[in-house]
Amino acid sequence: MSERRVDHEVVLRYWGMLEDIAGKDAETVTIPTHWRVRDLLDWVGNRYPSLSDTLYRVAIDGDFASEDDALDGVREVALMPPFSGG
Amino acid sequence: MMNDLMRYRRQMLLPEIGWEGQQRLMQGHVLIVGLGGLGCPVAQYLAAAGVGTLRLVDGDEVQEENLHRQILFGDADVGKSKVEVARERLCRLNPHITIEVVDAYFDETNFEALARDVDVVVDCTDRFDARLLIDHACRLYDLPHVYGALYRWQGQCSVFGLRGGARYVDVFGTQVCSAEVPTCAETGILGPLAGLVASVQAGEVLRLLATGNSPLAGVLWIYDLWRHRPSQIRYNHRPITGNVPPVEKSIQIEGKRVKQLTGQSLKEVLSDGRVLLLDVRQPDELPRVERSGVMAISLGELPHKHHFIPEDKKIVPFCRKGLRAQWAAQWLVEAGYEVLGYFALESENVWFDEASMD
Incomplete structure (x- = not known):
């Protein structure tokens, strides 16, 4: 029996200076359902190479995530850098 | 009241x-x-x-x-x-x-x-x-x-x-x-x-x-x-993932590139007698590096003690991982000192190899 692969949509949200690099504050992308956080990070790094020079954390649906977390059923992925201004 | x-x-x-x-x-x-x-x-x-x-x-x-x-x-x-x-x-x-x-x-x-x-x-x-x-x-x-x-x-x-x-x-x-x-x-x-x-x-x-x-x-x-x-x-549990930029091997200060020196380039730099290695770690960090041409002033002390640095010296700040050395380089350049580069003790084993240092 072959594994059934379905794609689904997630909203990627770029906070802080990541918005300046991506040129947008959010976008909807279609990803394979079996993807984990690390797969999406690779994809983002390829799409916006300058993001690789930036420190940020990943959150899925309101929780900071680890790289093994599954994206199945996830609606929003936020990329969150620390801010420095005061 | x-x-x-x-x-x-x-x-x-x-x-x-x-x-x-x-x-x-x-x-x-x-x-x-x-x-x-x-x-x-x-x-x-x-x-x-x-x-x-x-x-x-x-x-x-x-x-x-x-x-x-x-x-x-x-x-x-x-x-x-x-x-x-x-x-x-x-x-x-x-x-x-x-x-x-x-x-x-x-x-x-x-x-x-x-x-x-x-x-x-x-x-x-x-x-x-x-x-x-x-x-x-x-x-x-x-x-x-x-x-x-x-x-x-x-x-x-x-x-x-x-x-x-x-x-x-x-x-x-x-x-x-x-x-x-x-x-x-x-x-x-x-x-x-x-x-x-x-x-x-x-x-x-x-x-x-x-x-x-x-x-x-x-x-x-x-x-x-x-x-x-x-x-x-x-954020209360789990290890949090994301992207960490590669540790920079050089930094830009006042329009000039200041490089992280490798063991080999450090050796070349040290052949110039006017080079001063500046240890910007805290006084209790080991191992201490005690040899001629090394001075210790921790990063936090730099603004108060930099006048101990002889004026004619070219400076190479160092610390364990290189980050404080980068900040020191930045401060020193802005204060008017000549900085040849910076150095991370951890990055090159060659540091502890006396032969390569002399």
Whole structure:
């Protein structure tokens, strides 16, 4: 029996200076359902190479995530850098 | 005493504060690090609410281009010490509280004395290295760290380390300094955004003192004032992933590239007799490197002790991982010294190989 692969949509949200690099504050992308956080990070790094020079954390649906977390059923992925201004 | 309490009556009407909560506010001792766009309103609200003792730390002077968001200061204050002006204003605002001021930056030389006897630390700085040091101090003395930070139209707030909860470096890692982002001076900042984030910080400080709890413990609160988009991200468990930039092998200072030296290039550099290796680690970090041509001045001590460096020397600062050496290089170049490069003890085993050094 072959594994059934379905794609689904997630909203990627770029906070802080990541918005300046991506040129947008959010976008909807279609990803394979079996993807984990690390797969999406690779994809983002390829799409916006300058993001690789930036420190940020990943959150899925309101929780900071680890790289093994599954994206199945996830609606929003936020990329969150620390801010420095005061 | 009754007269003192009259001014707090409207906040004491809140059942969550009440008479007992007000007593706790009046016994509270709060350290505010940084008196900028965040620190000014935080200090004003805490003073007005009757927090017993405020310790204000900032080594800067009032500058005209910051008046739009540092609303404790006015035109006539430009050029004066921020903490001294703040003391005068806050004493007038509420003469029943104690204001302690420290006209210095929060750094490796003073953080222990400044943090050890307070109840809460409010992080209102605009630098990653100071935020890391606040994290360190709060860990050392088991204090809650009320974090606030700004980027253009967006702000972040959180309460780190409450009763053993996750801390700043647990969320963002220790390498935030290598991800130096543009400052308010470069990107622009709107006063009311600073006021908004400062209000959230001040609210959490009052709640922590009065009740011991905060809903922002374990939660990063974020607000985008341009789009009016709020967000909250929980962080209390699991290792947090993301992207960490590669450790830079060179940095840009005043338009010039300053390189991280490898063992081989260090050897070449050392053949020049005018080179001084500057150990910017803390005095208790091992192994100590004692040979001719090496001088030890920790990063925090540089502004006070740099005059010990002979003027004709070309300097190569070093530390364990290279980060403090980068900051030292930056400081030295800006102070007019010639910096040939910097060095990380960990990066090259060759350092301990005497043959390669001679």
